[in-house]
Amino acid sequence: MKTAVVGSINMDMTVTAERIPLKGETLKGDELHYIPGGKGANQAVAMAKLGAEVEMFGCVGDDEAGQKLVKNLQEAGVSTGHIRIVKGVPTGIALITVGENDNTIIVVAGANNCVDKEYVDSIKEELFQCDIVLLQHEIPQETVEYVVDICTERGIKVVLNPAPARPVKQEILEKVTYLTPNEHEAAILFGNDCSTEELLKKYPEKLVITQGSKGVAACRKTGEILLVPARKADVVDTTGAGDTLNGAFTVEVAKGRDIESALKLANTAASLSTEKFGAQGGMPTLEEVIKEMKAYK
Numbered sequence: 001m002k003t004a005v006v007g008s009i010n011m012d013m014t015v016t017a018e019r020i021p022l023k024g025e026t027l028k029g030d031e032l033h034y035i036p037g038g039k040g041a042n043q044a045v046a047m048a049k050l051g052a053e054v055e056m057f058g059c060v061g062d063d064e065a066g067q068k069l070v071k072n073l074q075e076a077g078v079s080t081g082h083i084r085i086v087k088g089v090p091t092g093i094a095l096i097t098v099g100e101n102d103n104t105i106i107v108v109a110g111a112n113n114c115v116d117k118e119y120v121d122s123i124k125e126e127l128f129q130c131d132i133v134l135l136q137h138e139i140p141q142e143t144v145e146y147v148v149d150i151c152t153e154r155g156i157k158v159v160l161n162p163a164p165a166r167p168v169k170q171e172i173l174e175k176v177t178y179l180t181p182n183e184h185e186a187a188i189l190f191g192n193d194c195s196t197e198e199l200l201k202k203y204p205e206k207l208v209i210t211q212g213s214k215g216v217a218a219c220r221k222t223g224e225i226l227l228v229p230a231r232k233a234d235v236v237d238t239t240g241a242g243d244t245l246n247g248a249f250t251v252e253v254a255k256g257r258d259i260e261s262a263l264k265l266a267n268t269a270a271s272l273s274t275e276k277f278g279a280q281g282g283m284p285t286l287e288e289v290i291k292e293m294k295a296y297k
């Protein structure tokens with residue numbers, strides 16, 4: 001079983017301060033951390049930690065951040081041989097300010113914008129060797145659509161995590177195997193006219209809506225709503241919970257698990273990730289997830 005992520009690779013530059021600055025104000029920060037991130041890279045790390053063979057497809061700049069991020073992926077067990085290092089373009093950066101009650105985030109896509117059709121054509125042969133591909137919305141939209149088209153044409157399963165939220169064309173919605181928005185993203189994708197239950201019933205065994213501390217929901221082909229309640233977690237940091245859920249769900253689907261089993265494992269993995277600091281730092285191994293599932297059965 002071989003899995004792939006086509007997506008973003010970012011360095012998160014996180015400053016902690018008493019509060020976020022007001023307009024035009026200069027504030028003294030407390031600490032500065034460089035933390036590997038990007039939804040694509042985070043999800044690939046989640047999959048590798050769960051023991052999957054995962055290839056990361058994406059781009060970084062020819063700078064120090066790019067080198068560090070590729071090394072970080074390798075150390076996590078992700079295959080990086082097809083990541084393109086783009087000359088003269090900065091690696092994707094997220095500038096994050098964390099105040100006591102608030103945060104601000106500015107993302108500079110940088111090399112993530114170079115994940116274009118031409119790049120995808122250059123890695124097509126390797127991509128087609130994968131059983132499943134996981135995508136997010138931090139690379140150009142036309143690339144996401146192109147990957148969905150060429151992979152589904154060949155019968156390769158595609159999981160699309162539409163984060164950050166932006167509309168998805170109906171034909172892309174029809175083609176993807178699974179679509180995994182959180183509640184906020186689902187509202188932007190589908191509007192607020194339908195209830196969550198109605199929406200799930202419209203897209204049985206396709207739409208998976210994550211609901212934070214409430215858990216995750218989907219619908220069976222029979223029309224029965226499937227609600228997987230969240231495990232009670234001692235939450236330290238929810239950053240990366242969605243990425244863990246997506247990575248874990250994709251790995252389980254690739255193994256041929258049914259939607260309910262896949263969601264149960266992914267839901268446990270995601271809740272465990274909230275109990276440690278950092279997105280990638282908190283992601284559990286398969287052993288940790290299985291142990292926890294046995295404990296609360």
Ligand SMILES: Nc1ncnc2c1ncn2[C@@H]1O[C@H](COP(=O)(O)OP(=O)(O)OP(=O)(O)O)[C@@H](O)[C@H]1O
Nearest residue numbers: 182210211212213215230238240241242267270271
């Ligand atoms: N407080 C929590 N307690 C237990 N599990 C949680 C909690 N928050 C999130 N989770 C788990 O993480 C999954 C994803 O959370 P959520 O729906 O908030 O996605 P998200 O907004 O993409 O997450 P994030 O952006 O914080 O990574 C949930 O479906 C659940 O399994």
